[in-house]
Amino acid sequence: MHVMKALLIVDVQNDFCPGGSYPVKKGDRVIGPINKALAFARKSNWKLFASRDWHPVDVFKDKPASAHCIVGTKGAEYHPDLDVRDDVEIISKGKDVGEKHYSAFNGDDKSLLDLFRKNNIDEVYIAGLATDYCVKNTVLDSLKFGFKTCVIIDGCRGVNKTPGDDLGALEEMKEAGAFVVESSKVIEDYLGSNIKSL
Numbered sequence: 001m002h003v004m005k006a007l008l009i010v011d012v013q014n015d016f017c018p019g020g021s022y023p024v025k026k027g028d029r030v031i032g033p034i035n036k037a038l039a040f041a042r043k044s045n046w047k048l049f050a051s052r053d054w055h056p057v058d059v060f061k062d063k064p065a066s067a068h069c070i071v072g073t074k075g076a077e078y079h080p081d082l083d084v085r086d087d088v089e090i091i092s093k094g095k096d097v098g099e100k101h102y103s104a105f106n107g108d109d110k111s112l113l114d115l116f117r118k119n120n121i122d123e124v125y126i127a128g129l130a131t132d133y134c135v136k137n138t139v140l141d142s143l144k145f146g147f148k149t150c151v152i153i154d155g156c157r158g159v160n161k162t163p164g165d166d167l168g169a170l171e172e173m174k175e176a177g178a179f180v181v182e183s184s185k186v187i188e189d190y191l192g193s194n195i196k197s198l
Contacts, residue, residue: 010128015075051104054092127155
């Protein structure tokens with residue numbers, strides 16, 4: 001039976017990269033591995049998705065210091081080196097701010113779950129920013145909805161508000177059933193039924 005796969009890129013936006021208003025340390029280091037995964041996914045006819053924080057300016061009226069990824073600003077755009085093209089379905093989230101909108105499955109404009117079901121997705125590979133926030137919540141939701149879920153470890157970076165938060169998030173994802181893989185392994189080893197041997 002053919003397994004339909006998806007690559008989901010989480011929030012690789014200018015504001016979360018060095019120089020942005022809410023930067024993840026070395027957040028731009030995820031771009032190389034993600035572009036490598038994107039090239040392979042395109043060649044292999046995977047479905048491609050990307051989430052983005054897409055906040056109205058008024059949601060930060062009481063906390064301007066944390067303002068980021070405001071609709072229509074350069075900070076909300078994907079990093080210019082990220083190879084996002086017209087073949088990538090974009091899910092916008094963050095009409096309100098808070099934990100509910102960490103997950104790409106809580107989009108405001110469209111339902112990622114509906115898109116996955118419509119495209120008969122079985123397996124999803126997830127990378128992006130940040131490991132301990134939006135990536136973690138997206139991965140946990142993906143598992144909750146029954147998708148075989150892999151985290152591309154070199155395509156993620158953590159905020160690490162407390163040192164080691166990213167490692168704790170990875171453990172939590174693994175305990176929930178996620179697989180953790182390197183981008184090179186996605187290409188070399190984790191094709192077709194080989195995922196079963198992880």
